[in-house]
Amino acid sequence: MAKKEREKGKRGEREVVKLLKEAGFEARRTAPLQAGETSGDPDVELDNKYRIEVKRRKNGFEQLYKWLKNTDFLFVRADRKDYIVLYCIDVSTDIFRIVFGS
Secondary structure, eight states, X not given: OOHHHHHHHHHHHHXXXXXXXXXXXXXXXXXXXXXXXXXXXXXEEETTTEEEOOOOOSSTTHHHHHHHTTOSOEEEOOTTSXXXXXXXXXXXXXXHHHHHTO
């Protein structure tokens, strides 16, 4: 992976950690612990329990954003696969507060 791509990934991970911390949660990047290896570990850990993978694309998620407009949840599924549920950060922090009691 090129240095520019790695830096963009690191910025995204730091953004997610900051958003979660500002919402009152314990979050940390795990990527610095990977030391350049592809370990299969998550990019961010939430409350020492939940694993978060962070992806950023210039325009790669444009259709997802269109589908999420004016709705709270988006369920997507490929044939013979489980559903993936997407929602914006505001909804996720509300859910985290309910789950974690924060």
